[in-house]
Amino acid sequence: MTLDTTFLEEQRGRLQSHKEQLLTDLRSMSTQDPEDEENFTPSADEHTTEEGENALEVVELEAGSAIESELEEVLRDVDDALQKIEDGDYGICEDCGREIIKDRLVALPHARLCMECRK
Numbered sequence: 001m002t003l004d005t006t007f008l009e010e011q012r013g014r015l016q017s018h019k020e021q022l023l024t025d026l027r028s029m030s031t032q033d034p035e036d037e038e039n040f041t042p043s044a045d046e047h048t049t050e051e052g053e054n055a056l057e058v059v060e061l062e063a064g065s066a067i068e069s070e071l072e073e074v075l076r077d078v079d080d081a082l083q084k085i086e087d088g089d090y091g092i093c094e095d096c097g098r099e100i101i102k103d104r105l106v107a108l109p110h111a112r113l114c115m116e117c118r119k
């Protein structure tokens with residue numbers, strides 16, 4: 001383990017702000033209760049600007065749950081990464097067990113795999 005404490009603290013900070021962002025996004029999504037979707041009528045004043053905007057809105061609603069589960073997946077990765085920092089095994093590839101290079105961790109703090117295994 002060659003990652004220094006300063007770097008780990010930086011990564012912890014990045015992960016924590018990423019986590020907060022994810023939680024905010026998930027909260028804003030869950031306010032759109034899927035069970036209410038059938039009764040969902042776009043309010044006229046918000047949707048008068050462009051033609052075809054309502055159609056786009058429907059597509060976005062359908063994609064919503066996929067995006068939500070993707071966010072939940074990332075959230076799990078972020079939580080795991082934070083746990084790994086606690087446990088002292090952060091930055092180790094889950095597949096081959098080698099250290100993940102710093103550049104990759106900076107770009108993707110919750111990376112589970114090294115560049116090689118990612119391929």
Ligand SMILES: [Zn+2]
Binds near residue numbers: 093096097116
């Ligand atoms: Zn690997």
